Amino acid sequence: MTTLREQIKENHDLAEQSKFTQLLLSGNIPKNIYADYLNNQYEMYKVLEEVATNFGLLDEFPEIKRADLIKQDLDELNIENLGLNLSTIQYIKYIHSITNPKLLWAHIYVRHFGDMYGGQMIKKVIPSSGKMYEFEDRTGLIAKVRAKLTDDLGDEANRCFEFAIQLFNELEHEYNIQ
Numbered sequence: 001m002t003t004l005r006e007q008i009k010e011n012h013d014l015a016e017q018s019k020f021t022q023l024l025l026s027g028n029i030p031k032n033i034y035a036d037y038l039n040n041q042y043e044m045y046k047v048l049e050e051v052a053t054n055f056g057l058l059d060e061f062p063e064i065k066r067a068d069l070i071k072q073d074l075d076e077l078n079i080e081n082l083g084l085n086l087s088t089i090q091y092i093k094y095i096h097s098i099t100n101p102k103l104l105w106a107h108i109y110v111r112h113f114g115d116m117y118g119g120q121m122i123k124k125v126i127p128s129s130g131k132m133y134e135f136e137d138r139t140g141l142i143a144k145v146r147a148k149l150t151d152d153l154g155d156e157a158n159r160c161f162e163f164a165i166q167l168f169n170e171l172e173h174e175y176n177i178q
Contacts, residue, residue, distance in 0.1 A: 004109070007154030011161035016118075019177045020168035027125035033175050034127055035079035040088040040167055041132075042070040047092045048107050055101035057108075061144050064112055069131040076128045085174075087166035094163070105148050106156035110164070116142055 015021060023029050024037070046067040052058050058065065098104060116138050123130035135141055171177065 001151050002154070004149055004151050004154055004157060007151070008110070008157045008161060011158050011165065015161055015165050015168065018165065018168040019172050023177050024122060025125060029126065031077055031127045032079055033171065033177075035074060035077040036082055036174075037167075037171060038070055038074045038077070038128075038132075039082040040085050042067060042074055043084055043088055044091050044095075044163075045070055045111065047095050048104070048111065051095050051098065052101070052104045052108065055104065057101055057104055057148075061141060063136060064108070064141055064145065066112065066115060066132050069134070072131050073128040085167055085170045087163055087170055090166075091163040094159075102150075103153070103156045105145075105150075106153040107160045108145060109149055109153065110157050110160040112145065113142070 020037075023033070045065075049058065049065045049067050053065075095104075095107070115133055116135060119130075119133035123133040
């Protein structure tokens with residue numbers, strides 16, 4: 001069986017190469033677009049972390065939770081009347097439909113590892129302090145989560161990436177990001 005990392009490579013590359021991600025990493029993302037993105041992230045992380053907590057998955061490392069930190073970053077931007085994109089609404093419904101808690105590890109892997117790795121670059125170029133990308137023991141946390149991952153989570157991790165890519169596409173369309 002191929003590794004989890006190999007199984008998600010194509011979708012990881014698609015997400016990384018999106019026009020939205022390029023804008024995010026450029027250092028030129030307008031505050032309102034970043035706030036819109038963060039608002040959607042906040043709602044997705046809040047639900048993912050609530051459901052994972054209810055299943056007891058995050059008991060060993062509550063420090064992985066990002067929702068409250070995303071909210072602090074969002075509040076710092078002080079942008080009013082932000083809505084949710086369709087992909088976010090669909091993602092929230094999807095997370096609530098998961099009955100096998102093991103599948104949530106794929107979502108934690110995609111989202112939280114993205115913050116622990118790529119987030120370190122993003123933090124330097126965004127219009128907020130980027131609290132969501134700050135981890136006390138990043139290396140230790142990565143090791144603890146990695147111990148929970150198995151190679152049979154590839155399909156679910158790719159599903160998570162598909163939701164992320166859908167959000168990027170929606171934001172690109174909404175803000176005419178070229």
